[in-house]
Amino acid sequence: MNPMKNPRIIGTIAVIILLGLTPLAFAQENYAMRVITVGMCAAIAVYGLNIILGFTGQLNLAQGGFFGIGAYGVGLLTTDYDWSFWAAFVVSVIGTAVIGYLCGLIALRTKDEYFAIFTMAIGFIIFLVISRWEPVTHAHSGVNNVKFPEGGGLIDFESPVAMFYLVFAILLICVYTTYAIRRSSVGRTLLTIRTSEDLADAIGVRVGFSKQLAFAASAVFGGVGGGLYATVVGFIGPDAASIDKTFEFLMFILVGGMGTVAGPLLGSMIVTFLFELFQDFQAYRFIVLGPIIVALVIFAPRGIVGYLGGFVDRRNRRRRAEEARGADDDLDSTGASTSGGTGDHRARNVADGIESGAGRTGGTPSSEETK
């Protein structure tokens, strides 16, 4: 299909352009700009989560920890060691990648619940190190006055708008990377693992290696998001690495839609906005947001973008059914597709249904017994 005619791509580009234009509306309001920029930093980390959870189907609960490593890497190197931002940023991202890879060495051996619990332990260990290793991380007093990126005399990153566009540019790279992965054979491999690990193994996919790759990639995205977060906010505390951060990311991705290209961005923005709305309640916001998470998982596990994608798929399928039935050369299926089953029982649609991973609608009566 011509990419310019694909509603998913058009939608994604529309969201990006809309976001890119927000400084026009809020340029004078530093607070609003900052909230949006912080939301975008989180979105970058959520794109990492999307690779491991959305594509590969493994619940990674260490993402907040990697975010914290990125943030503390930049924070500590630019203040205590007086490095320039860019050097500190590159080093902390590489550091996150290395730690992510090493954790992945073990993570690749575990499965399902064990993987989730293992990564939760990793996240907690990272948090413990950051919040207790007083001589290095300053523990609860945190890191103050993280440097702004150096503009080399050309750009002044102290202005919120310049900072916004820096984060925006990096976010675009992440969106594109996700899109590229989604379309490539790597993405397909990951989706196979999500559908069934045993099946993937049987048809010759290197399950462990692919999972490790996905895990390391997600850690890198987490580190990038964290590094930018440190410079945007200027002050970081152990909260930046807490498990709550991971759960925030989870909510972002759930609202937006797991395994989609635009989902993490849309979800991050919408939930950030909701958080701001509940600002007055601060800690109590989860009285409302907790049940919302539960309701989302039960009633809308595919998120906003997942639903829009399902709508597009149904329309395409109808159109294709009207056309000649043999024209089945288009194997792109770029988004999570519906498993609604509109009566079209060709194998391809069944495969799509499995791929979307939306268990609620896909569950057969017997699946309770086989689980």
Place this chain on the structure above:
Amino acid sequence: MTLFIQQLFNGLALGGVYCLAAIGLTLVFGVLRIPNLAHGALYMLGAYITYFFLTTVGVPYIAAIGIAAIMLFIVGVGLERLVFHPLRNSPHTHHMIAAVGAMFFFQALAQAIWGADFRRMDTPITGELRILGAEISAQRIVIIVTAVIVLALLALFIKRSIHGQTIEAIEQDRVGASLVGINPSMVSMLTLGLSALLATIAAGLVAPINLLSPTMGDALNLKVFAIIILGGLGSLPGAIVGGFALAIAETMTATYISSAVGEAVAFIVLVAVLAIKPNGLFTKAVQR
């Protein structure tokens, strides 16, 4: 030597608490095949409700724990009905995410009612016992004794009573059990209620020693997960052995090495075990 005995009893008391909390979690895993990430939040809620009945209402200590345990049983049943039952056909990630949502809800609720500050629950049981020269506080003895009694009652319930046996039947074979007339939904509710009840007893017992806070369940949550992975997911003897082993390891490293290491030992053990045996130490062959 005195220090060692002192710490041994501290470890045993902590182990009793870990066991009670871990057994509930492992039961839930055995029956529902989900790791209930909200377990720590149930424990926290149990502690606060015990605190409420003990200090605000003013009922005796044991009665406060009992009332809280019954209330948490109802909360557990509600959690199964409202959260896990609708998700029974979903991929496993969805349960965990939903459990996280429930966990946040409970934490925020506790914070809204009781505030974010640490609270102290004064121990109604005072006095100390002298054992081999070491002074052991009576509260710790109470914890150990109660934990043993509750564990014995639980074993009796599961092995001897008809409702307990349905739990075991469902664990062994869900399809087979429903074929002989056991209702899996009822058993799921019973199990989650039971796990919340056990967590509350654990929380009520340990609350006078520790401080209460809305996030008190977080660290425990990870520790009990470490325990049930050590003992094998779904294995009751594994949870008991793992609970005591981890608690004693923790108190001993905290005493003889450093408190930070003591706190981290659970996670170090967890990571090490998963690195060597990705499916836990004593995992029995479970049906999928």
